[in-house]
Amino acid sequence: MKKNKVLLLSLAAALMLSAVTACSGNNSNNTDKPTATNAATGDNGGSEPTKEKVTYTIYNGVAGSKDGNTNETTIGKMLEDQTGVNFKLEFLVGDLNTKIGTMIAANEYPDVLIPDAAMEEVMNAGAFIPLDELIEEHGPNIKRVYGNKLDQMRSADGKLYILPIAAQVGEFIPDPEAGAGFWIQRRVLEEAGYPVVKTLDQYIKLIEDYEAKHKDEKLTGLISLTHDWRFFATANPPMHLMGYPNDGNVMINGDTLEAKTYAGDEATKKWLKTLNDLNAKGLFDKASFVDNYDQYIAKLTSHNVLGFFDYKWQVDNALNVLKDAARKDPSLDKYRYFPLPITFDESITDAYIDAEGGVVTNRGIGITVSAKDPVRIIEYFDNLLKEENQILTSWGIKGETYEVNEEGRYYRTQEQIDKINEAFNEEFGFKYYSWNWPMYGANSTLSDGNAKGVAIQPEVFQMSLTEADKAILGKYGVQTYSQMFAKPVFRPWYPAWGFAKEQNSPEIMWETKKDELTKKYYPKMVLADPGKFESVWEDYMKEFGKLDTAGYEKWTTEKAKAKVEAVK
């Protein structure tokens, strides 16, 4: 019996011990990152003997690359030699709000934080330190690059806590690829003899005609992306068809700066009616309203879909798959998509190509209260913004990853293009330095006239084109896809979706409720019997009328005006 008791007791003790250690194990996991990485690596020496080598952490609220140290990459190593600073990059895994919430609750942050969508929470928590004095003392390049844009980033208390990720420097060079548009399969254009397509009616007619001629191929005329938060791909076209850029929920008049929502506008009605007609003819894929994003991408690569509207970044996966297939087998080129500048009417100038915009004020990078030595960090940022380092992070090393011709233009040889794949990007550091830092915007011009972004440089873009690409662009008499579209107009407030909104504010409430309404009624309208379209629209307008749309428009107008004022 004695023995039994001892056994029981020791068992209980063991259980307790394991419970305790399990607990503490978790704790240390949660907390060791910010503290451990603050510690200096203590390794003296190198090119800058005055500065001890240190490692800081950056947490990025956008899921992206693998975690790692910048000095494990070629670029990062060179920058470490210049400054003695190494950064440990950590990227979002899982839910952003949970992660940021944990940081806020513990009041322990990485040295540098990119909170992305959780900006408002982090600012409310007072997690960032003011940067004004630091920049004044240690940031000549930061001042040069951002200039008066920094004033727009200031908080209500007049202090500057975050730097915008990218700033436009020098002349704006538009992207050669179309950022958005109505896409059409190349074979449709080919069969129609490469007509000039400008209006929605022409576009729809083109698709209808093609389908009529190929009845037995079971083609889909148009599909649309509606899944979850990506619903805007179906809701945004009215704005673009009216000749406005993607300002989110509003169209902003360039002269009066009045913001007007379009969800209850004639434009939306016209767009939905078009889809409704298509559906009645069996040309619209009604599964669009139940498919998820993966199914949508799969359909785009199935060769059976003739057209769709979307933003390029959203369909890049599908377009790349089709492009790679066409590279291997040029006969598949006809299944690739070509972007078109579609509006309601020929008199409307399209605005699909992103112009130089204002500063996005609800995103950025900041130094947190947990940072031990903010000066070293700001010096690193400042050093990074030197033009030579901007060239390094974007173009790489001359002779290795890019060449310069006699006229001083940067380009890449075919060999270099082939060499620079995903693995190389990671190893060399292009991947880590493509974002995460204060930097020149991709459309910036360097002081020697070259584009900052490699993909923006016309010479590089031309290299990336296949023979078929050149042929189809030649038919339309252009060299780049973006030349199919109207020249972008500078809009200081753009993009309006980037206006910072307070959490739990009427604006956010309006957006949530509007999204819910549109997600519910748009499918109903599109799939309705054509005769019933009007009555469903009226039902929708009745519901839509209950929202405080005027308040939302007023708020957006004020914000837009403030933006324009700030630029003056």
Next chain:
Amino acid sequence: METNAIETTSMPPLKEKPKGIKLFFVKLLQQRALVIMSVPFLIWLILFKYVPIWGWTIAFQDYKPALGFWDQKWIGFHHFEFLFGDDRFLRVLRNTLAMSAINLVFGFLTAIILALLLNEIRKVAFKRVVQTVSYLPHFISWVVAASIIQTTLSPDGIINELLVWFGFVNEGNEILFLGIPEYFWTIFGASSIWKDIGWNTIVYLAAMTTIDPAQYEAAEIDGANRLQKMTFITLPGIKSVVIVLLIMNIGYLLESGFEPQYLLGNGMNVDYSENIDIFVLKYGIAQSNFSLSIAAGMFKTVVSFILLFVANNVAKRMGESRLF
């Protein structure tokens, strides 16, 4: 063992039985090994189940994460008023209850029936295969399962193709199953059953093994056939397990799940697919309105608590076994 020893050695003083607080300490001393063993779990329970109740205070605040407890603004029942004043919340509540009820009733019936049938199978190999196949879907994540269901139900999916094949619908008029709001509960119920039926049978099969084989033998001698053995021996044998499970599940009536509704839901069926959890996600967490989320969570807990007690009480009155 311990109590036996004491009883046998200290028979005479038993007359003056210790009472009240004294009894408590005597018992405590007697059962100290058990007490010590339960301490870690008690700590766990308090730490993870009771301490968080303190967080309910957030429901009555205009909560800002960065501020300390005393700096929060108190706003009383504002969030509850918003919840119950919103007709959307009532709709969401209806959906939650309906889907839970569907899950509870059909989940129970199908699992018990399958367990009864499996129990009757004499060929072990066949039984094993059926069991494995039926509980395999349980291990598929809802994300994958939802994709399978979506593909099956899509206009060019197998179900529509079969309907066209048999001539129930014309080609070109395929049914958009997930786009018809009224179908959602059925789809949800069917997919939940498909996914969990095998898993749910396990506990009933385990309960059936505890039934004394002598009862079956006796019944056989009395001339009972298979169906009679099922209804008069097997079913009463697992009755207590069924009732305990039922009571526990009633406590979860406001938890109709999150993933299936979130993944299968879309704009068209939102009137029938949105449940409390999705509502909380949309209007609470997604807007960083933690107070609202907690108010909804509190409501759920309180209702679950009441339901559990009611169900337990009913079972008690009916003279059945129960939780407490």
